[in-house]
Amino acid sequence: MAIPRTRPSVYPAIFSYGFRPFFLLGSLQAGTAILFWLPLYYGRLETFSTFLPVDWHVHELLFGYLPAVVTGFLLTAIPNWTGRLPVQDFRLLALVLLWIAGRAAVFFSAETGWLLSAVIDCSFLLAVVAAAATEIVAGRNWRNLKVLLPVATLFAANVMFHAEAHYQGISDMSRRLGLGAVVVLVMIIGGRIVPSFTRNWLVREKPGRLPASFGRFDVGTIALSAVGLAAWTFFPDSIATGMLLVAAAIFNAVRLARWAGYRTLPDPLVLILHVAFVFVPVGLLLAGLSVLVPDRIPTVAGIHAFAVGTVACMTLAVMARATLGHTGRELKASGGTCAIFAAIIIAAILRVAAGMAPAMAILLHLSAAFWAAAFIGYAVLFGGMLTRPRRNARSRNLS
Known part of the structure; x- marks a missing residue:
């Protein structure tokens, strides 16, 4: 059944669909984190993190960049699977702010303490799994619940990462x-x-x-x-x-x-x-x-x-x-x-x-x-598309 792809909103276009903010922020984070990594690796820069430099590098790509892109994909694909309207506006903004809070918490964990940093950081993937599961169940799209198992495993791995880094000194x-x-x-x-x-x-x-x-x-x-x-x-x-x-x-x-x-x-x-x-x-x-x-x-x-x-x-x-x-x-x-x-x-x-x-x-x-x-090239080439309203053209589904 044909449905409107988004509901009318006063929010900026970037908060109309999950792929918009998370693809843009994820690409920028991936590009800048690598530029930061080499000086960090050679001891010319430092974070305020409790993580060792190599752990910060691994974490921010595996549990920073990647969950952003996975979230953008899931929140965009699920409406196509279920026929429901997408997660947008305030709910999407809340997830974005939670992801940003996680990046800041990890970077400044030496100031905030490892446990508070872990709670803030890990809560993002937990919220994503909950939001995705809610939409899939509401749409009775039971077969796609299996997609959330690897995402839930990624959440468990993030919890384990924080614990390993704290108690063993390295993940x-x-x-x-x-x-x-x-x-x-x-x-x-x-x-x-x-x-x-x-x-x-x-x-x-x-x-x-x-x-x-x-x-x-x-x-x-x-x-x-x-x-x-x-x-x-x-x-x-x-x-x-x-x-x-x-x-x-x-x-x-x-x-x-x-x-x-x-x-x-x-x-x-x-x-x-x-x-x-x-x-x-x-x-x-x-x-x-x-x-x-x-x-x-x-x-x-x-x-x-x-x-x-x-x-x-x-x-x-x-x-x-x-x-x-x-x-x-x-x-x-x-x-x-x-x-x-x-x-x-x-x-x-x-x-x-x-x-x-x-x-x-x-x-x-x-x-x-x-x-x-x-x-960074992706952010430059596609940033305008992600932040401006959709063109009036025939939709092409993500999956």
């Missing part, structure tokens, strides 16, 4: 739990949108082989991957863990091959989704080999294949597509959009290479520069 298990939860979320959501958008484009532009439909193979692959990532979280040195991760890598590579990605070369908005998903099996393979042959493959290589490859590439791809579609623009990548896609792919490759060759510091610096260019 460990919580990093892997949070990253694993996000990779599973990409497998679930990406496994829905990548073949769907590919199929839609191919049917319209390039008839022929189409992506395989979601089935038992996909369910089994996600389940195997989730078990492997759980083992990686709690038993990171076990040979069985390494074997599970390598097996999951193989199955995810086959899964990706079933989506006919090679046929999407003419459309960067579709192609980037496939490229981003490539880093899922790459990350699983590197993580598995780092367990099986630790003297040859460092753990950090797999971690950054996931973080910069899977997560950053996929989130930028979704952010660009959703922003164009939901602001009434044509789903077509401009030269600037292609440039930010190229920048984040290069950043991912360089960061994995830097993990493999830590003595070559230039790789780390170049990766950081390309990362910042990608996310």
Whole structure:
């Protein structure tokens, strides 16, 4: 049933849909946090945080930037799943302010105390899960409740992160739990949108082989991957863990091959989704080999294949597509959009290479520069679309 996409409001356009404030703030935070990270890493700057510099860096990307983008996606996709009006205006503003409060609380936790900082920071994801669950249940869209499980796991990982950092001095298990939860979320959501958008484009532009439909193979692959990532979280040195991760890598590579990605070369908005998903099996393979042959493959290589490859590439791809579609623009990548896609792919490759060759510091610096260019570039290119009212054009759904 056709419904108005938003209700009339006196609030600015940026608070009319979840993707608007969270994609903009998330991209700005991702870009500036990396620019801040290198001087922090070399001891030239410092935060007022109880976290060690490396923990602040990990936390603000895994539990700062990422939840913002996930929230923007969920609050925009859920109305399409349920047929309900979106979370907007005061409710959306409250979530935005809570996210901002979390960033400030973490940065100044040495002043506020670790416990108060943890409560403020962790309350954001809890509020997001509650808001999303409320909308999904109200819309009787029961099948999509499973999407909230990785988000709830990310919340639990954030709680664990604060506790580990305080009681042990540095985070460990919580990093892997949070990253694993996000990779599973990409497998679930990406496994829905990548073949769907590919199929839609191919049917319209390039008839022929189409992506395989979601089935038992996909369910089994996600389940195997989730078990492997759980083992990686709690038993990171076990040979069985390494074997599970390598097996999951193989199955995810086959899964990706079933989506006919090679046929999407003419459309960067579709192609980037496939490229981003490539880093899922790459990350699983590197993580598995780092367990099986630790003297040859460092753990950090797999971690950054996931973080910069899977997560950053996929989130930028979704952010660009959703922003164009939901602001009434044509789903077509401009030269600037292609440039930010190229920048984040290069950043991912360089960061994995830097993990493999830590003595070559230039790789780390170049990766950081390309990362910042990608996310700040997104904010510059799409900021106006996110802050101005939607064009009068036919809506293109996020999923």
